[in-house]
Amino acid sequence: MSDLDREGLYRSLRRIHAFEEAVRSLWNEGRISGEMHLCRGEEAVAAGVMAHHREGDAVSCDHRPHGQFVARGVPLVDVLAELLGDERGLCAGRGGHMHLFSRRHLIATTGIVGAPAPLGAGFALALMRLRPGAAAFAFGGDGAANQGLFLETLNLASAWRLPLLLVCKDNGWAVTTWSKDVSAGDPVARARAFGLVAEHVDGMDPLAVWHATDRLLAHVRAGRGPAYLHARCARLDGHFLGDRMVRAARDLHEGADMGRVVVQSATERRGGRARDRARALLRMGRQVVRLKRGLGGGNDPTRLPPGTLGLDAGARRRIDDEVAAEIGAAVRAATQEAA
Ligand SMILES: Cc1ncc(C[n+]2csc(CCOP(=O)(O)OP(=O)(O)O)c2C)c(N)n1
Ligand SMILES: [Mg+2]
Numbered sequence: 001m002s003d004l005d006r007e008g009l010y011r012s013l014r015r016i017h018a019f020e021e022a023v024r025s026l027w028n029e030g031r032i033s034g035e036m037h038l039c040r041g042e043e044a045v046a047a048g049v050m051a052h053h054r055e056g057d058a059v060s061c062d063h064r065p066h067g068q069f070v071a072r073g074v075p076l077v078d079v080l081a082e083l084l085g086d087e088r089g090l091c092a093g094r095g096g097h098m099h100l101f102s103r104r105h106l107i108a109t110t111g112i113v114g115a116p117a118p119l120g121a122g123f124a125l126a127l128m129r130l131r132p133g134a135a136a137f138a139f140g141g142d143g144a145a146n147q148g149l150f151l152e153t154l155n156l157a158s159a160w161r162l163p164l165l166l167v168c169k170d171n172g173w174a175v176t177t178w179s180k181d182v183s184a185g186d187p188v189a190r191a192r193a194f195g196l197v198a199e200h201v202d203g204m205d206p207l208a209v210w211h212a213t214d215r216l217l218a219h220v221r222a223g224r225g226p227a228y229l230h231a232r233c234a235r236l237d238g239h240f241l242g243d244r245m246v247r248a249a250r251d252l253h254e255g256a257d258m259g260r261v262v263v264q265s266a267t268e269r270r271g272g273r274a275r276d277r278a279r280a281l282l283r284m285g286r287q288v289v290r291l292k293r294g295l296g297g298g299n300d301p302t303r304l305p306p307g308t309l310g311l312d313a314g315a316r317r318r319i320d321d322e323v324a325a326e327i328g329a330a331v332r333a334a335t336q337e338a339a
Contacts, residue, residue, distance in 0.1 A: 002052060002214055006309045009206055011319050012047035016067045017302040018327040019076065023066065023083060023097075027241050031335070032083050034096060036241040039067040041234030042169050044301035046071050048209025049137060049167055049229070052217050056134045058106040058123035060116040063098045064169070065109040068139060074102050076327065080334035113174075114147030116140045117166060121153050124162035124226070135163045135220045143174025145190075146183055157226040158195040164226040165216055166191070169203065171235035176245070191228035203231030204301040207309065236300065 020038045027036045039046065046067025053059070053072060061068045069079055074090065082089030083097050091101055098111035106123070110116060120138025127134040144150055145168050157164045168187060172179055191198035197219050201212040209231060216227035238245050266281040311319075 004207075004210060005051070006311055007315065007319065009047055009051055009210060010304075010309050010311055010316065011323060012051060012071050013043050013206055013302050013304075014320055014323045015327070016043045016046055016070045018323050019066055019070045022080070022327050022331050024237075024241060026080075026084070026331070026335070032097075033085065036097060037064045037239065038237045038241060039064040040236040041171060041301065042067055042203070044206040044209055045167065045169050045203045045231045045233050046139075048206045049139075049165075049213045051210055052213050053137065054134070056106075056127075056131050058120070058127060058134075058136045059108070060119040060123060060136070060138045061100070061107065061109045062113065062116050062140050062144060063109070063111045064141070065097065065100055065139075068137075069100055069102075069107060069109075072102075072105050072107050074100075074105050074107065076330035077333045078102075080330055084334060086334070114140065114144040114150045117144070117147075117150045117153035120164050120166065121157050121162055124157065124164035125160065128160075128163055128223075132223065133221050135165055135217060137165050137167060139167045139169060141174065142168060142170040142172065142179040142183070142187070143177070144168075145170075145187055146174075146179075154191060154194040154196060154226075154228075161223065161225040163220050163223065165213070165220050166196075166226065166228045168228070168230045170230060170232050172232075173235055173239065175239045187230045188228070191230075196226050196228045197224075198228040198230065200230045200232075203233035206301065206304075233301070 016039065020040050023032065023036065024038060026032050042064065050059075050068055050071035059068055059072060066079070070076065078088075078090040079100065080089075082091055082093060082095060082100060085093045085096070087093045089095075091099060095101065098109060100109040101107070108119060110119060116138045117140055120136045123136035127136055140150065153166070156162075157166075170179070170187070174182075188198045188200050197216060199212045199216060201208050203209060209229075212229055216229055219225070220227050237243065266277045266284075268277075272280075
């Protein structure tokens, strides 16, 4: 078993959180162009898994990659400059947040849903030959887990006993589709059917993620084949920044105009039966209340109850302050460069 560094795990959570809030501000200011998929709600998965990363391991990420890049220790100024489209960015400002790549840190992102799995398998194949004991980590979503290339990777990774840890960040959604409406069977059972060792974990609990990853990686690093971690987490900002579905629940005053449209369509004479429309309206109302409660903090993996991780309030405050200073300095450096 690896040593658990509680302060390090807490710091990692807070760094990811603070980084995403900084990106949100820059995006809101119009300094970052294009779609922005933040990983708020997935911090505990990124921090808990990446705490086990060792030099020489490789990482592949999906379109929500910041948590892994921050936890990997890629220089934050380089990542921020990339998001700002600055030529001093990680990929000369040409890739943006969905194509982050660092050869030095062996970490890559793809915007093609499902593709981190085969990309990770490729990394794993190379590592198996070049660096026995090293592992590849591949992060994807629940939507990605229904892609053909993901299922093909389960097969080949198992057949070739690749040192690969596949991590599913299951936030329940693929853009506007509830995954449960389009997913057959149980994800862990699916992976086991291909011969992987697999576990389900509460992805809101950093300690649980840390322990599950520890167990699975012991198997992977010993050369016994790939593993699969299914982590239930949340999607706190909707699919991308500006996603009205979540903004409506986040700020109820913004939701007023959204609410009008929903009520109008539900009371529209044409269309479905009155009973079905009334049910739909009720369901929407319940959904908003549930989201609102969740967004109040209960659904936020970085708002840990006192005593979590065994850190006292003083230690947590010190780390929070250090993280705030680090992120603030990175933003200043990146925006000055981009100015
Ligand atoms: C092959 C492919 N199909 C469709 C898309 C458009 N797309 C971008 S993100 C996304 C949803 C992915 O859902 P999931 O894997 O659960 O990730 P989440 O956004 O929930 O984190 C889709 C369909 C894409 N980028 N690539
Ligand atoms: Mg999803």
